[in-house]
Amino acid sequence: xxxxxxxxFFFISAVALGLLFALAYHxxxxxxxxxSRYGDLVNAITVPERHITDAVxxxxxxxxxxxxxxxxxxxxxxxxxxVLLMRRQKDEPGGNxxxxxxxxxxxxxxxxxxxTALLLVAPTIVFGLYIVAHGQVSPGGxxxxxxxxxxxxxxxxxxxxxxxxxxxxxxxxxxxxxxxxATLYILIGAxxxxxxxxxxxxxxxxxxxGTLASSGTVFFINLxxxxxxxxxxxxxxxxYLEELVEEKEQ
Amino acid sequence: MTHLPYAVAAWLxxxxxxxxxxxxxxxxxxxxxxxVQSSSYVLLLAIGYRTGRVAPVFSDISPKTPxxxxxxxxxxxxxxxxxxxxxxxxxxxxxxxHKRHGTLNPDRLTKLSG
Amino acid sequence: xxxxxxxxxxxxxxxxxxxxTKLISQRLSQxxxxxxxxATLGCNLWLMNASAAAPIxxxxxxxxxxxxxxxxICFAVDPIGAGLAAFATFLTLAAFIFxxxxxxxxxNHFHALLxxxxxAMCGFSLTGDLFNMFVxxxxxxxxxFALCAYKTExxxxxQGGFNFAVMNAIAAYFVLTGIALLYARTGALNMAQMSRVLxxxxxxxxxxxxxxxxxxxYLVKAxxxxxxxxxxxxxxxxxxxxxxxxSGVMIQMGLLAFARTYFAIFHHSFAAHLEALTNLFVTxxxxxxxxxxxxxxxxxxxxxxxxxxxxxxxxxxxxxISLFSAEGLAGAAIYTLGHGVVKASLFLVAGILLHxxxxxxxxxxYAKGRGHPCTAVVYFVSGIALAGIxxxxxxxxxxxxxxxxxxxxxxxxxxxxxxxxxxxxAAVLRAGVxxxxxxxxxxxxxxxxxxxxxxxxDEGHSHTPFTMFLPAAVxxxxxIVLGLVPKLQVAAxxxxxxxxxxxxxxxxxxxxxxxxxxxIAHAPPADLAGGFAAVLIxxxxxxAHLFSPTIRAxxxxxxxxxxxxxxxxxxxxxxxxxxxxxxxxxxxxxxxYCLQ
Numbered sequence: 001x002x003x004x005x006x007x008x009f010f011f012i013s014a015v016a017l018g019l020l021f022a023l024a025y026h027x028x029x030x031x032x033x034x035x036s037r038y039g040d041l042v043n044a045i046t047v048p049e050r051h052i053t054d055a056v057x058x059x060x061x062x063x064x065x066x067x068x069x070x071x072x073x074x075x076x077x078x079x080x081x082x083v084l085l086m087r088r089q090k091d092e093p094g095g096n097x098x099x100x101x102x103x104x105x106x107x108x109x110x111x112x113x114x115x116t117a118l119l120l121v122a123p124t125i126v127f128g129l130y131i132v133a134h135g136q137v138s139p140g141g142x143x144x145x146x147x148x149x150x151x152x153x154x155x156x157x158x159x160x161x162x163x164x165x166x167x168x169x170x171x172x173x174x175x176x177x178x179x180x181x182a183t184l185y186i187l188i189g190a191x192x193x194x195x196x197x198x199x200x201x202x203x204x205x206x207x208x209x210g211t212l213a214s215s216g217t218v219f220f221i222n223l224x225x226x227x228x229x230x231x232x233x234x235x236x237x238x239x240y241l242e243e244l245v246e247e248k249e250q
Numbered sequence: 251m252t253h254l255p256y257a258v259a260a261w262l263x264x265x266x267x268x269x270x271x272x273x274x275x276x277x278x279x280x281x282x283x284x285x286v287q288s289s290s291y292v293l294l295l296a297i298g299y300r301t302g303r304v305a306p307v308f309s310d311i312s313p314k315t316p317x318x319x320x321x322x323x324x325x326x327x328x329x330x331x332x333x334x335x336x337x338x339x340x341x342x343x344x345x346x347x348h349k350r351h352g353t354l355n356p357d358r359l360t361k362l363s364g
Numbered sequence: 365x366x367x368x369x370x371x372x373x374x375x376x377x378x379x380x381x382x383x384x385t386k387l388i389s390q391r392l393s394q395x396x397x398x399x400x401x402x403a404t405l406g407c408n409l410w411l412m413n414a415s416a417a418a419p420i421x422x423x424x425x426x427x428x429x430x431x432x433x434x435x436x437i438c439f440a441v442d443p444i445g446a447g448l449a450a451f452a453t454f455l456t457l458a459a460f461i462f463x464x465x466x467x468x469x470x471x472n473h474f475h476a477l478l479x480x481x482x483x484a485m486c487g488f489s490l491t492g493d494l495f496n497m498f499v500x501x502x503x504x505x506x507x508x509f510a511l512c513a514y515k516t517e518x519x520x521x522x523q524g525g526f527n528f529a530v531m532n533a534i535a536a537y538f539v540l541t542g543i544a545l546l547y548a549r550t551g552a553l554n555m556a557q558m559s560r561v562l563x564x565x566x567x568x569x570x571x572x573x574x575x576x577x578x579x580x581x582y583l584v585k586a587x588x589x590x591x592x593x594x595x596x597x598x599x600x601x602x603x604x605x606x607x608x609x610x611s612g613v614m615i616q617m618g619l620l621a622f623a624r625t626y627f628a629i630f631h632h633s634f635a636a637h638l639e640a641l642t643n644l645f646v647t648x649x650x651x652x653x654x655x656x657x658x659x660x661x662x663x664x665x666x667x668x669x670x671x672x673x674x675x676x677x678x679x680x681x682x683x684x685i686s687l688f689s690a691e692g693l694a695g696a697a698i699y700t701l702g703h704g705v706v707k708a709s710l711f712l713v714a715g716i717l718l719h720x721x722x723x724x725x726x727x728x729x730y731a732k733g734r735g736h737p738c739t740a741v742v743y744f745v746s747g748i749a750l751a752g753i754x755x756x757x758x759x760x761x762x763x764x765x766x767x768x769x770x771x772x773x774x775x776x777x778x779x780x781x782x783x784x785x786x787x788x789x790a791a792v793l794r795a796g797v798x799x800x801x802x803x804x805x806x807x808x809x810x811x812x813x814x815x816x817x818x819x820x821x822d823e824g825h826s827h828t829p830f831t832m833f834l835p836a837a838v839x840x841x842x843x844i845v846l847g848l849v850p851k852l853q854v855a856a857x858x859x860x861x862x863x864x865x866x867x868x869x870x871x872x873x874x875x876x877x878x879x880x881x882x883x884i885a886h887a888p889p890a891d892l893a894g895g896f897a898a899v900l901i902x903x904x905x906x907x908a909h910l911f912s913p914t915i916r917a918x919x920x921x922x923x924x925x926x927x928x929x930x931x932x933x934x935x936x937x938x939x940x941x942x943x944x945x946x947x948x949x950x951x952x953x954x955x956x957y958c959l960q
Contacts, residue, residue: 037433086346
């Protein structure tokens, strides 16, 4: 279709879609007044029954833990897909980028950036680990903490060169760690079955609410997920940075 | 305004679709898919909000305090991180298309017509 | 534990293979993958059998319902869900065997991705929770994107993969929006609980919009017109083992989601307006069948031809499900099996041709297939089966669909399905005669432009490996005789009766009680006349096209007005998304208007 025809056709469809949304919202209560017995019930039971003070983590890794297993594997599969898609082909042209500005000089990283990044690496790692470990106590958990940990690796890239970054985060180790994190979730779930319950049942002692040693299996699942998410995102960063570095070294 | 967040969600959805439909650059297109994604999250979170209630974290308050809906927050929380990698996959496809076709403009990708 | 296994086994094996990717040989990784697939097949077959009396319900984490609120996620396994999962596992096994010598898998990622894809399909069919279904939909999509764009050295492959990925991603967000809207009304994510909450009230625009968003999002996956554009692009470029899964079972998952969402949640709520809904979705099915057949006949790339024929047959399945009766659903289920095996066999033959001659273009392959009698036989057998020859799987399914249509007053549907079957079969036969017999003219005027396809194996080979030929032959044989399996239709009718009984489903999931199922229709007699007629029409069309210049000229003139339909399939993602928006808005506004 020509551009103008497509835009016109889209405009008409978009107006109709907007109308559909408006009709749908007609039945929605005002913001803040929607009711859900499901949410209220979970809020009521999360501390007494599971000693978890963060209800969102309780939903994610306990009440609806199976969903999170699926989501974790979506991440795992997508990362595997990125690895597969960006693999080097035999006949791949290197540095064939006409749209790069000619004669452009890429300045080296400034010292201010490098020092700041270097100073931030350790606190970021500690903070990431803290977020991963305290998921059941305060807002946090494996997913959020894993993302923070992966940004620590990016800071490493900023303060050092790409080859040093590669040495600090070897691809094979990261891949293995990521896959291990993924299997850990399944093993913990199966552990629930082995100890006489159903899959992903919380069978470990629950400890005292509000402390690190609480929530039973949720703590360990968080660690596994943190490992997997951070491994996956570092891998994606490694692969994309590889593209960039290939260019620079042409 | 009582329904403003919902309207924002609908607007984001439609404008994201417009971006995808009229885009001239695949990277821009993938980002517009991200905007469509955010719209569904805005809608979810708006539906979970309860007036006058606190966040569903009971570490320093009594567990009986009325809190907002944790279910929708949990639903979108994992989704956000996961969609980062799905976007990475789409962008990887875009990068490879650029390498093989030499262009990022959908108008010039004509291998699959008919 | 057993209901969990079809999902956990493949996922665990996938993670294991990815972890050990550089440490074990490809042979070992293949063996492990096949072993996991066989084990999953066993689990699914056992589940299908065990759930025949009543759905098997499994609550994850032991979070059982309280006061009618389903706290946790459940698997509600019934024979149709487990049956589709078993079929998916069976086709995955065929894909693994076919790809044994097929192409250089990078590390062991191909096996891991295929296993993740299988796990997602199993989870998708077995679950009883709406958001869980969405999660498995996303997992299926993520694995499918990566598998589709596998051949990164082929530019068309990347573009096809990209179009596929963007369309499915947007469809997923439509589904999520629909889930959000329904959650706002029902406060539940469990399908049985939702049906109980919606039961007593008349549907308002919120519920209807939620329904449309979810269902149309899944219909994008099911490639119903106008959401179908991505399918031909993706099929044409994906590696052959992946194509058989896409055409054989992934598309049908979209239809299963449509049926499941409707029957588990909305059946009682929309009962007063069933006729309007049936009209709308049957029309969509008819248009899909017609567009699919027409576009199929115009193709010269064999894989694209088969992809459009999948769309045509999908239209027939859609018609069956849209009748919203147990008979129609049973027919669609058997049709899925029959179509899946036959289409898989045809794709595998296309893969063999690509392996031998490095092309799948009908004109370039002219007469090259002479001297390959075994492959030709498999191809022609599958081509005939595609028309619905009596006692094939397709015929068995379509007989049930016709009976359901007659009962609902849609007598004319049988002509549509016969026509679609005949035209797609004619296209396949025409290509086969050109390739394997070398008869008729080499080229056509007015056909689709040439699509390049890069070979999937390194050199052109001088013979077809046994591991490639065997799955194709076995699948074709199954397709032809599937209708002879005793009591197949009866079993399908029982399974469909269980599937369509919303109250029994909710009672089983939430209360743990088993309610008696409503009465079951009788299996209709086989329609020998219709089946043979379709086959004869297919042969006649192919023969007329190849051997009669007058008819060819006439048909070129007749096709010209429909040239615009051909042009719409432009390969441009902007066009596809525009049609998606248009279709979504149309379905939505029509439903809101008719259902209130």
